[in-house]
Amino acid sequence: MPHSQHMKSLESAEGVELLRLARDAIEWGIQTGAHEGFRVAEQDRAAFREPTACFVSLHTEDGELRGCIGSLEAQRPLAEAVAEAAMGAAFRDPRFPPLTADQLPRVDLELSILSEAQPVAASNEAELLPQLTPGEDGVVLRYGEQRATLLPVVWEQFDSAREFIAALKRKAGLPADAWPEGMRFYRYTSQRFSEAAFVAGGRSDAV
Secondary structure, three states: OOOOOOOOOOOOOHHHHHHHHHHHHHHHHHHHHHOOOOOOOOHHHOHHHHHHHHEEEOOOOOOOOEEEEEEOOOOOOOOHHHHHHHHHHHOOOOOOOOOOOOHHHHOOOEEEEEOOOEEEEEOOHHHHHHHOOOHHHHHHHOOOOEEEEEEEHHHHHHHHHHHHHHHHHOOOOOOOOOOOOOOEEEEEEEEEEEHHHHHHOOOOOOO
């Protein structure tokens, strides 16, 4: 089912520039020992000055996740949000130790630019699942103070929407079969840029 994206697509050259910014921020953090506070230069590109939600993910040479941090809400100009997310993924993801100088050359950076999240009207799983588009929709779960999301690219790890939502519930600290009163779902799309993709073919993947 189509839904509004509220997101202007970026050009490949802009994606390359943002990935370079993300890597510069991480390099600065390693050199200075500071894990936040990277100052982004004034941006000429209008799109980089627009408040935008984004995530930055780090992957090892084997494709394993090495860090992923971002924001679901457009609170900062895109360039600042990318730099902050990159440093978060490298140094502040609680699942991993801080990235080191010798590890940095062996990780690939991936950037997901998010559209505005739209609520999904569903009172049970049978109503929710048909409204989701595998491979295109990122999904946010909110229940009280709990919140979790899975990016569109994560669909690659599952065979069905049911498995995807079960994993999202577990990430939020809920049982896979739970449907407590007050649980809400939202969906969004993303435009994805990865260093690996540009090296392979000079392109970006919109998912």
